[in-house]
Amino acid sequence: MSYVGDVAALARKDLLLELRGRETVPAMVVFAVGALVVFRFALPGEQSEAAKGLLWVAILFTALLALTRAFAAERDQGLLDALVLAPCDRSAIWLAKAVATIAFLVLVEVFALAAFWLFFGGLGVAALAAVALADVGLCAAGVLLAAMAVGGRARELLLPVLFLPVALPVLVGGVGATVTDDPARYLGFLALYDAVFAILAWAGFEYVVTE
Amino acid sequence: MIRARALSKRFGTRVALAGLDLDVPRGGFLLVTGRNGSGKTTLLRLLAGLAAPTGGALEVATERARVGFLAHEPLLYRQLTAVENLDLYARLYRVAERRERIGMLLERFDLWDARHDPVGTFSRGMLQRLALCRTLLHEPELLLLDEPFNALDVEGATLLDRELEAARGERTLVVATHDPDRLAVPATARLRLA
Amino acid sequence: MALGLLWAPEDADQGPSQRIFYLHVPVALTAYALFGWGAWKALRLLWTGREPYDLESYTAVHVGVIFGLLTLVTGSIWARASWGTWWEWSDRQLVLFLILFLFYSAYFMLRYSLDPGPARARISAVYALMGVVLVPVSFLAVRLAENFVHPGPIVTRTDPQLPGEMLLAFVVCLAGAAALAATLYLNELAGKRLDARLRELREALG
Numbered sequence: 001m002s003y004v005g006d007v008a009a010l011a012r013k014d015l016l017l018e019l020r021g022r023e024t025v026p027a028m029v030v031f032a033v034g035a036l037v038v039f040r041f042a043l044p045g046e047q048s049e050a051a052k053g054l055l056w057v058a059i060l061f062t063a064l065l066a067l068t069r070a071f072a073a074e075r076d077q078g079l080l081d082a083l084v085l086a087p088c089d090r091s092a093i094w095l096a097k098a099v100a101t102i103a104f105l106v107l108v109e110v111f112a113l114a115a116f117w118l119f120f121g122g123l124g125v126a127a128l129a130a131v132a133l134a135d136v137g138l139c140a141a142g143v144l145l146a147a148m149a150v151g152g153r154a155r156e157l158l159l160p161v162l163f164l165p166v167a168l169p170v171l172v173g174g175v176g177a178t179v180t181d182d183p184a185r186y187l188g189f190l191a192l193y194d195a196v197f198a199i200l201a202w203a204g205f206e207y208v209v210t211e
Numbered sequence: 212m213i214r215a216r217a218l219s220k221r222f223g224t225r226v227a228l229a230g231l232d233l234d235v236p237r238g239g240f241l242l243v244t245g246r247n248g249s250g251k252t253t254l255l256r257l258l259a260g261l262a263a264p265t266g267g268a269l270e271v272a273t274e275r276a277r278v279g280f281l282a283h284e285p286l287l288y289r290q291l292t293a294v295e296n297l298d299l300y301a302r303l304y305r306v307a308e309r310r311e312r313i314g315m316l317l318e319r320f321d322l323w324d325a326r327h328d329p330v331g332t333f334s335r336g337m338l339q340r341l342a343l344c345r346t347l348l349h350e351p352e353l354l355l356l357d358e359p360f361n362a363l364d365v366e367g368a369t370l371l372d373r374e375l376e377a378a379r380g381e382r383t384l385v386v387a388t389h390d391p392d393r394l395a396v397p398a399t400a401r402l403r404l405a
Numbered sequence: 406m407a408l409g410l411l412w413a414p415e416d417a418d419q420g421p422s423q424r425i426f427y428l429h430v431p432v433a434l435t436a437y438a439l440f441g442w443g444a445w446k447a448l449r450l451l452w453t454g455r456e457p458y459d460l461e462s463y464t465a466v467h468v469g470v471i472f473g474l475l476t477l478v479t480g481s482i483w484a485r486a487s488w489g490t491w492w493e494w495s496d497r498q499l500v501l502f503l504i505l506f507l508f509y510s511a512y513f514m515l516r517y518s519l520d521p522g523p524a525r526a527r528i529s530a531v532y533a534l535m536g537v538v539l540v541p542v543s544f545l546a547v548r549l550a551e552n553f554v555h556p557g558p559i560v561t562r563t564d565p566q567l568p569g570e571m572l573l574a575f576v577v578c579l580a581g582a583a584a585l586a587a588t589l590y591l592n593e594l595a596g597k598r599l600d601a602r603l604r605e606l607r608e609a610l611g
Contacts, residue, residue, distance in 0.1 A: 077287070078286060081284075162532075176553055189545060200534070
């Protein structure tokens with residue numbers, strides 16, 4: 001129970017920080033909607049199918065935006081030390097950060113998907129399920145990578161480089177679930193990705209933040 | 212409480228600590244002095260478990276939950292209020308009767324009136340006082356204080372002296388400072404880093 | 406290796422282009438083995454906390470990336486020989502190696518952006534372990550992606566049946582690639598250890 005309590009306390013802190021600063025989510029919304037507008041002009045000819053693929057590019061980069069900011073408060077003020085010193089299990093830090101990042105991402109996607117519906121047409125239930133599963137996987141793996149990059153030089157550049165190859169399978173699963181007739185396979189694949197990287201990040205996070 | 216043998220720490224090619232032997236008994240008060248860059252902070256980070264030694268052996272006979280570490284940075288979220296910051300740490304350290312404990316500390320360090328202000332609006336001295344609250348919040352068994360007098364005015368320094376006096380003998384204390392004259396409470400041992 | 410190339414009997418269908426197979430596949434398999442070895446050493450590092458494993462893991466990944474690059478080059482040549490294009494998206498192995506190559510290139514950037522020390526060793530180790538997880542996941546992804554990024558018939562490369570002499574040539578090539586990898590690995594490791602020792606000595610003196 002105390003593990004859940006730790007995660008809740010830490011995640012609550014991240015939500016509170018965002019509520020106070022409003023630094024990340026509004027920027028993500030504008031970025032995601034802006035990306036969709038850009039796609040309108042980047043796609044010659046028949047658009048709706050290709051737009052579905054590009055929607056996933058938008059989701060990927062919006063997630064990247066959130067992840068770049070994920071440890072911003074900790075980084076600026078050396079606060080990762082304080083969290084590592086606390087007696088909670090270190091994986092709770094990862095889980096809380098992932099939960100908070102997923103919350104931001106879902107909030108942004110509400111706007112982004114509404115904009116997509118307006119610009120290009122609706123999406124099926126499978127696509128929405130894929131978005132939810134993808135959020136989990138992107139944040140699970142992404143928070144681990146963000147924690148790796150946070151101590152490095154040129155970290156703003158480092159995270160995208162680390163993130164893209166790892167996030168590519170999510171893109172495949174997401175696009176597959178959105179455009180093919182057989183979304184179940186792709187949803188299954190996304191669930192598998194989520195499970196595998198959640199376990200890896202849960203077990204590996206401690207080593208990334210401690211010496 | 213603390214036992215170090217031939218303790219050393221390198222950062223790449225830079226040697227921060229070399230061949231340090233150290234014994235601090237339970238309830239002891241070690242004063243660490245030395246110039247800036249002499250390895251005081253490194254030693255405290257090693258003791259806190261934030262860094263791993265590159266050589267030698269180090270034993271700290273307590274658990275993470277019982278260590279209080281006052282670092283260079285106040286380790287507080289600037290966007291959150293004083294109460295919110297302390298509440299987060301109180302939850303993580305599982306402090307019993309959080310509200311009462313937080314209220315008591317804020318009063319003792321003369322921060323009660325500012326308790327609902329974002330920490331970002333605090334002066335340096337107030338930040339340091341709040342950081343001390345954070346460090347003492349869970350009544351640690353081992354207190355590691357890195358330059359605790361930094362930015363404190365006369366009043367703040369008096370408050371700190373009172374805390375140190377109260378902690379002496381009760382808790383194990385390691386205080387690092389470049390200016391030992393400010394310390395009113397006598398230490399049981401001194402370590403001078405060159 | 407050279408022996409395998411020259412001596413291997415020509416495939417009836419593919420002719421001389423077939424020869425690149427004896428280079429491409431062993432090199433690819435060796436690269437996998439090196440990434441696996443690097444991850445194993447990374448696991449040992451996290452398990453025991455002993456510093457030498459860091460260098461061993463790093464060296465394995467380093468040599469693995471060289472072999473990965475060779476795989477891409479030979480694969481590209483093979484694609485040119487078989488289908489007349491230098492890049493063939495329908496070749497799963499090639500696409501997978503491209504992803505892995507990107508992933509492990511990022512490994513170097515990660516390492517170079519961190520200060521040497523136990524923290525870097527542990528972060529690199531977790532990343533290297535992520536790599537062996539990413540291999541099967543990416544492989545699945547590449548297969549699944551064929552259903553929508555490649556409408557129309559999928560060009561599959563019929564992996565040659567390997568009777569008698571061909572099999573022998575293949576095994577010889579595989580052994581050659583593995584031996585080359587092992588030599589490179591040990592050489593690199595020795596070099597890197599020497600570097601580290603030199604640095605320590607210089608410190609001790611100065």
